[in-house]
Amino acid sequence: MTKKNIPRPTESELEILQVLWQHGPSTVRFVNDELSKRRDVGYTTTLKLLQLMHEKGIVVRDDSSRTHVYRPALREQETQGQLIDRLLEAAFGGSALKLVQQALGNRRTTREELDQIRNLLDNIDDQTPAKPATDAPDELA
Amino acid sequence: MTKKNIPRPTESELEILQVLWQHGPSTVRFVNDELSKRRDVGYTTTLKLLQLMHEKGIVVRDDSSRTHVYRPALREQETQGQLIDRLLEAAFGGSALKLVQQALGNRRTTREELDQIRNLLDNIDDQTPAKPATDAPDELA
DNA sequence: TGAACGTTACGAATAGCTTCGTAGCAAATA
C-alpha cells in the first residue's frame, strides 16, 4: 500500500542512489563529485537527474536553504528488493532459487561469504514452518 | 573473448528470450502466440523485435525456409549471469553477498529450496581452496 | 557597488526502446 507509486530507478539513477545510500543526504555538488571519480559527467547533468528523481518521488529534497539537499525516498533494502523482484520476473521466470544459484555459482565467493550465507539460511530455517503460518513475524533488524 | 559484443537484452527482449529458452528454436508466430498469452502484442511488434535482436546478435536466425526460425545466441545461464553482474554493479556495489541475502531474506523460500541452496554451498565449498587456484574446472552439467 | 562565482531552472538535442501500419512477395487454395 505504500510503495506502489515509486517508479523503478534507471541505471543512472541507481548510480546516484548508491552515492546517497553510502554517504547520506547530499548536495548536487557532492553527488557530482562522487560520480566524477568514476566517469566524466557534467554538473548540470547530475542536477537534472536529481531534479527528475525528485519529481518521480525517488528522492526527497530539502530546499530550505539555497543549496538543496537530497536523500533517498526509500531505504536501500526496499529498492534493492524491488530490483531483484524485477530481475526475477524478467529473466528467471520467478525462480529465486535459480537466481541465487546463478549468483553464487558463476562467481568467486570467499569462504567467509559462504559461511555468512549459511548463517542466513539457518536463520530462515528457524522461521520456516513445515506448514505455512498465518502470523509470521515481520521486520527484524 | 567471446561475449564482448553481445549487447544487454532489454526487458522486452528478455521476455522473448524466456520463450526461446523454454521452448527452443521458434518462429515469430509461435513466440507471438506465447507472448499473447500474457499480454496484448501485435504480430509485427514481435517480428520487429526479433529482427532487431537478430541485428544485435542476441538471437540467431535460420532463414533457409520462408518462415524464419529464431534461437538464442547465448545460453540461458550466460545471459542470466550477465544480468546478475549488471545488477550487482548497478545496485549492490558489487557485493554478491548482499544480493543473495536480499534475494533470500525478503522472500518466502521453501524448505526444499533452502536445502538445495545448502547443497550448492557445500559443492562450492569443496571447490574453494584456501588460496585461489589457477585451474578451476569449468563447464559441469 | 560591481564583478565573479555557485546554484537552480529550463529547454533542447540525441539516442534507444516499443509499437504498429503498410507494402511487397510467396505459397496455398479455390
Next chain:
DNA sequence: TATTTGCTACGAAGCTATTCGTAACGTTCA
C-alpha cells in the same frame, strides 16, 4: 489462373533516458 492467406521488410511515431547549454538569480568579496 485469380484470390486469399501468411510471412518478412521497412518506416515512422511516441515515449523515455541521458546529456548539456543557457539563463536567471542570489552570495561573496574585492
